[in-house]
Every structure is written in structure tokens, then in C-alpha cells.
Amino acid sequence: NTMASHHRGRIPSHLAPAVALLFAFIIALPASGDPLGQLCGNSGNFTANSTYQANIRRLSATLPKNASSSPTLFATDTFGTLPDIVYALALCRGDTSAANCSQCVATAFQDAQQRCPYNQDATIFYDPCALRFSNQNFLSSTNGDGTLLLLMNTQNVSAPVKVFNAAVGVLLNATANYAAANSSRRFGTGEEGFETVDKGTPKIYGLAQCTPDMAPADCQTCLQGIIKRMPEFFSGKQGGRVLGLRCNYRYEQYRFFNGPSLLQLPAPSVGLAPAPAPANVKPPPVGGGEKHREQNG
Numbered sequence: 001n002t003m004a005s006h007h008r009g010r011i012p013s014h015l016a017p018a019v020a021l022l023f024a025f026i027i028a029l030p031a032s033g034d035p036l037g038q039l040c041g042n043s044g045n046f047t048a049n050s051t052y053q054a055n056i057r058r059l060s061a062t063l064p065k066n067a068s069s070s071p072t073l074f075a076t077d078t079f080g081t082l083p084d085i086v087y088a089l090a091l092c093r094g095d096t097s098a099a100n101c102s103q104c105v106a107t108a109f110q111d112a113q114q115r116c117p118y119n120q121d122a123t124i125f126y127d128p129c130a131l132r133f134s135n136q137n138f139l140s141s142t143n144g145d146g147t148l149l150l151l152m153n154t155q156n157v158s159a160p161v162k163v164f165n166a167a168v169g170v171l172l173n174a175t176a177n178y179a180a181a182n183s184s185r186r187f188g189t190g191e192e193g194f195e196t197v198d199k200g201t202p203k204i205y206g207l208a209q210c211t212p213d214m215a216p217a218d219c220q221t222c223l224q225g226i227i228k229r230m231p232e233f234f235s236g237k238q239g240g241r242v243l244g245l246r247c248n249y250r251y252e253q254y255r256f257f258n259g260p261s262l263l264q265l266p267a268p269s270v271g272l273a274p275a276p277a278p279a280n281v282k283p284p285p286v287g288g289g290e291k292h293r294e295q296n297g
């Protein structure tokens with residue numbers, strides 16, 4: 001079972017000097033529904049029964065619904081006044097149902113307060129959603145805060161590592177381009193043939209997403225920044241995820257998302273450089289998010 005041996009952690013400092021050092025090795029991925037990880041901030045604590053806590057509670061009552069009822073499965077909100085103002089952002093994965101989205105964000109408010117007790121600033125990641133609340137106005141910019149959560153599928157590929165890494169790069173690039181430019185949800189999924197290289201694992205699957213309030217160019221920049229480091233993080237590994245608040249991606253050798261792949265790429269020709277551009281690209285959906293949502297359940 002490939003799920004049984006993932007490892008997660010923040011980027012080690014020698015790889016990303018700007019990012020805090022914290023590595024957590026885990027034997028098994030969290031149970032379904034549990035957080036993949038959380039980042040507790042350092043902008044101070046609130047106290048029990050304070051106005052700040054009440055303001056978090058107010059947001060926790062509305063944000064799950066606001067995100068899940070939005071066609072982009074995304075919502076930001078603020079509540080309260082200085083010094084007790086709370087800024088919050090919730091994003092669900094683009095293939096998540098409204099019910100799962102709402103449930104995930106509601107759980108995220110509870111778990112975040114449990115895992116970062118009395119912390120004014122908490123970010124928490126799940127498979128179907130991510131949430132941050134903070135006393136810092138992180139909504140004023142769509143640049144990430146630099147913190148990333150990495151999850152690695154520790155299984156090695158049987159294919160030649162360079163060929164595999166290059167194929168993943170092509171897939172993630174195309175999927176990122178789709179997410180940035182061709183979808184109102186800033187969400188893309190794709191599959192790429194790999195049978196010319198490894199008949200046993202005939203496809204690679206990818207997913208990329210940004211928060212839908214990002215301009216295409218900013219989304220592209222955010223995704224390229226983490227995709228170009230794929231060989232550094234996950235070289236030769238069967239799967240990997242980089243989760244940031246503003247953008248994220250994942251790839252695996254099995255289908256891990258709901259619904260059809262929005263992009264289909266041909267297999268690389270073994271021995272040749274992988275094709276520079278995707279072929280067989282499905283036409284972009286008209287109208288964006290709503291349509292996907294129906295399609296993808």
C-alpha cells in the first residue's frame with residue numbers, strides 16, 4: 001500500500017533558507033479526515049473567552065458555508081476590530097463536493113484550535129481543504145508566506161529516474177498552465193501516458209491549484225516556484241505533494257482525484273526528450289467552475 005509510507009515535513013533549511021526547519025517522519029498518513037499537517041504562527045496567543053476567540057467562532061460559523069457555496073470553493077472573510085480582528089481564508093480542492101468542502105472547513109476550525117491552542121495564527125491542511133486564520137492581514141497580498149508542507153510517497157519508481165522526473169515536470173507544467181489560465185477555479189488535473197517507459201505503471205496523474213483570487217500570472221509564478229523544485233524534493237519517488245496556502249500540487253502513479261482528468265498528455269518517447277508541449281488538450285470548459293463542479297460531483 002503506497003499510502004502506508006509517506007513522509008511529511010517542512011522543507012529542510014538547507015533546501016529553503018527562508019523556511020523554518022521542522023521535519024516530522026510518520027509511519028502512516030493520517031486517517032481519512034485527519035489533518036495532513038498544521039503550521040502554528042508566532043504572532044501571539046489569545047486567552048480563553050476573549051473577544052478574539054469569539055471572533056474566530058463567528059468566522060467558523062460562516063466560512064464553511066461561504067466557501068462551499070462559492071462556485072470556486074473559496075472564501076475569505078474578516079471579523080472584528082483591532083486589536084481583535086481575525087482574517088481567515090478557506091480553500092477546498094477543486095474536485096471536492098460542496099458538502100465535503102463545508103464539513104472540511106468546519107472541522108479545520110476545530111482542529112486548528114486544538115493543535116495550535118490559543119494561537120492567534122494557525123494554518124491547517126487536509127486532503128480536501130486548507131484553512132488559515134490570523135491576526136495578521138495575510139489577505140492583503142496573494143503572495144504566500146513561504147511556509148510549505150511537503151508530503152512524499154516514499155516508494156521508489158522502477159523507471160529510470162531522469163525520465164520519470166522529466167515526465168512529471170511536463171505533466172505538472174501543463175496542469176499548472178491549465179489551472180492558472182483556463183479555469184476560474186484555478187484548478188487543474190491531468191494524466192500523462194507512461195506506458196512507453198513502464199508498462200506496469202502506465203500513467204502519471206497530476207493536480208495543481210491556486211487560490212482563485214490570484215491573477216493567472218501570479219498563480220503561474222506560485223506554481224512554477226514549487227514545480228521546478230520537484231526533482232529536489234521528490235526525485236524518483238512515486239508521488240509527492242507540496243502544499244502552500246496560495247498554491248499546491250500533487251502527483252502520483254495512481255488516480256487520486258475525483259472526476260475525469262481535465263488534461264490528457266501522451267507518453268514520452270523513450271530515449272528522446274519529452275515532448276515540450278502537451279497534445280490532446282481538451283478544450284477549456286466554458287464558464288469555468290460551476291460546470292466542473294457538476295461534472296466532478
Ligand SMILES: *[C@@H]1O[C@H](CO)[C@@H](O)[C@H](O)[C@H]1NC(C)=O
Pocket residue numbers: 044045117118119
Ligand atoms: C502560547 O500558548 C502556548 C500553548 O498554550 C504556550 O506554549 C506559549 O508559551 C504561549 N506563548 C505566549 C507568547 O504566551
Ligand SMILES: *[C@@H]1O[C@H](CO)[C@@H](O)[C@H](O)[C@H]1NC(C)=O
Pocket residue numbers: 048049
Ligand atoms: C470561559 O467560559 C466558560 C463558560 O462560560 C467558563 O466555564 C470558563 O471558566 C471561562 N474561562 C475563563 C478562563 O474565563
Ligand SMILES: *[C@@H]1O[C@H](CO)[C@@H](O)[C@H](O)[C@H]1NC(C)=O
Pocket residue numbers: 062063065066075076077
Ligand atoms: C459569508 O456568509 C454570511 C452569511 O452566512 C454573510 O453574511 C457574509 O457576508 C459572507 N461573507 C463573505 C465574505 O461573503
Ligand SMILES: *[C@@H]1O[C@H](CO)[C@@H](O)[C@H](O)[C@H]1NC(C)=O
Pocket residue numbers: 032095096097100258296297
Ligand atoms: C466526499 O467525502 C467522502 C468521504 O471522505 C469521499 O469518499 C468522497 O470521495 C468525497 N467526494 C467528493 C466529491 O469530494
Ligand SMILES: *[C@@H]1O[C@H](CO)[C@@H](O)[C@H](O)[C@H]1NC(C)=O
Pocket residue numbers: 154155156
Ligand atoms: C529508494 O531508493 C533509495 C536509494 O536509491 C533507498 O535508500 C531507499 O531505501 C529506497 N526506498 C524504498 C522504499 O525502496
Ligand SMILES: *[C@@H]1O[C@H](CO)[C@@H](O)[C@H](O)[C@H]1NC(C)=O
Pocket residue numbers: 166168169170173224276
Ligand atoms: C516547465 O515550465 C517552465 C517555465 O515555463 C520551464 O522552464 C521548464 O523547463 C518546464 N519544465 C518541463 C519539464 O517542461
Ligand SMILES: *[C@@H]1O[C@H](CO)[C@@H](O)[C@H](O)[C@H]1NC(C)=O
Pocket residue numbers: 174175177178181182281284
Ligand atoms: C488554455 O487556453 C488557451 C486558449 O484558450 C489555449 O491556447 C491553451 O492551449 C490552453 N492551455 C491549456 C494548458 O489547456
